[in-house]
Amino acid sequence: MLKQARRIIIKVGSSLVTNQGKGLDHTALAGWAAQIAALKQMGKDIILVSSGAIAEGMQRLNWENRPTALYELQAAAAVGQMGLAQAYASSFSQYGLQTAQVLLTHEDLSNRKRYLNARSTLTTLLKLNIIPIINENDTVATDEIRFGDNDTLAALVTNLVEADALVILTDQAGLYTSDPRKDPNAKLLPEVHAGDPALEKMAGGVGSSISRGGMQTKVIAAKRAARSGADTIVASGHEDNVLVRLSRDEAIGTRFVAKLPVLAARKQWLADYLQVRGYVTLDPGAVKALIDDGKSLLPIGVTGVNGEFERGETVSCLDEEGREIARGLINYSAVETQKILKQPSSEIETILGYVDEPELIHRNNLVLL
Numbered sequence: 001m002l003k004q005a006r007r008i009i010i011k012v013g014s015s016l017v018t019n020q021g022k023g024l025d026h027t028a029l030a031g032w033a034a035q036i037a038a039l040k041q042m043g044k045d046i047i048l049v050s051s052g053a054i055a056e057g058m059q060r061l062n063w064e065n066r067p068t069a070l071y072e073l074q075a076a077a078a079v080g081q082m083g084l085a086q087a088y089a090s091s092f093s094q095y096g097l098q099t100a101q102v103l104l105t106h107e108d109l110s111n112r113k114r115y116l117n118a119r120s121t122l123t124t125l126l127k128l129n130i131i132p133i134i135n136e137n138d139t140v141a142t143d144e145i146r147f148g149d150n151d152t153l154a155a156l157v158t159n160l161v162e163a164d165a166l167v168i169l170t171d172q173a174g175l176y177t178s179d180p181r182k183d184p185n186a187k188l189l190p191e192v193h194a195g196d197p198a199l200e201k202m203a204g205g206v207g208s209s210i211s212r213g214g215m216q217t218k219v220i221a222a223k224r225a226a227r228s229g230a231d232t233i234v235a236s237g238h239e240d241n242v243l244v245r246l247s248r249d250e251a252i253g254t255r256f257v258a259k260l261p262v263l264a265a266r267k268q269w270l271a272d273y274l275q276v277r278g279y280v281t282l283d284p285g286a287v288k289a290l291i292d293d294g295k296s297l298l299p300i301g302v303t304g305v306n307g308e309f310e311r312g313e314t315v316s317c318l319d320e321e322g323r324e325i326a327r328g329l330i331n332y333s334a335v336e337t338q339k340i341l342k343q344p345s346s347e348i349e350t351i352l353g354y355v356d357e358p359e360l361i362h363r364n365n366l367v368l369l
């Protein structure tokens with residue numbers, strides 16, 4: 001599949017770019033640059049999402065253990081990001097390629113204007129034949145606006161620039177039926193369907209103290225990438241010449257085939273880019289109205305509300321078992337929603353003294369998950 005792909009996002013995880021968490025593995029970085037240069041020769045647009053700032057920062061600061069305080073992590077990232085950018089710039093320059101550093105936070109992608117700016121900057125860099133190297137802007141990201149792991153960031157970038165494929169390189173051969181570090185009988189899955197709920201049960205957490213997310217975030221990243229039609233490959237970065245071989249369509253690792261219906265750009269944005277501020281619980285009738293009948297969500301079908309949100313913010317819709325079935329932009333704040341839930345829309349004015357909209361979440365602002 002990579003043979004056909006013109007635009008590819010490649011993510012290399014913390015487990016691959018660092019020397020067991022002690023600074024950057026410069027030989028490994030040079031190897032990624034060499035392989036990406038070969039892919040560029042084949043006429044492909046490449047964006048690299050690379051972790052490693054915190055590990056490099058810890059090394060430069062002589063810190064033995066990964067700090068837990070956010071401000072220390074942020075300081076380490078600020079120091080280490082310099083090293084990461086330098087290392088890539090010098091490795092890629094061997095092949096006559098220039099690099100650009102792009103640091104993003106979740107907020108950059110949830111704000112529509114900044115999202116569009118990020119998209120045009122990235123596409124301009126690609127047109128200029130430059131390799132954008134993306135990482136999370138750890139220095140300013142607070143807990144509420146953090147991606148945390150770079151798998152999620154890579155998936156959102158895949159959708160942002162409408163890439164054809166996402167390649168996630170890690171320290172395991174691909175997705176196994178269970179965590180191979182814990183289960184000696186775990187089997188590698190060569191091909192799966194992105195978005196298959198069974199996969200999330202197989203995938204476990206991180207494999208090392210420096211990584212974030214584990215296989216769980218990779219499986220979800222594949223589901224997100226599929227929403228814009230991109231296939232995902234999760235493969236081992238220790239595999240010799242892996243990117244070049246993948247681009248010859250050699251079967252390596254796990255391929256997540258995108259079979260989900262492709263969502264329109266605005267609906268993708270609703271599904272994945274916005275931060276959920278609260279939850280509403282739906283009765284079975286409302287669940288059916290949303291899923292089977294394509295209706296808007298009315299207050300009468302809501303049985304519970306959680307969180308503090310304002311009008312226009314993103315709220316997740318749960319069924320009675322707590323499964324998320326949809327997300328959308330809500331027309332009433334949490335306080336207002338609490339007052340009008342289980343009530344017919346005709347009562348909104350009597351209860352609140354005004355009415356914004358008869359729907360709690362209008363269909364146009366709602367996406368099924």
Ligand SMILES: Nc1ncnc2c1ncn2[C@@H]1O[C@H](COP(=O)(O)OP(=O)(O)O)[C@@H](O)[C@H]1O
Nearest residue numbers: 013014015170176178179204206207211214215
């Ligand atoms: N079903 C699974 N298949 C493969 N790896 C798994 C699975 N469940 C959990 N893992 C763990 O996920 C780890 C890879 O994720 P992570 O440690 O976050 O690496 P990275 O830094 O590359 O993102 C593996 O080392 C492995 O221990």
Ligand SMILES: N[C@@H](CCC(=O)OP(=O)(O)O)C(=O)O
Nearest residue numbers: 013014051052053054150212
């Ligand atoms: N942004 C952080 C890395 C986040 C992280 O570890 O992500 P991952 O490579 O997905 O395990 C850094 O550069 O140190």
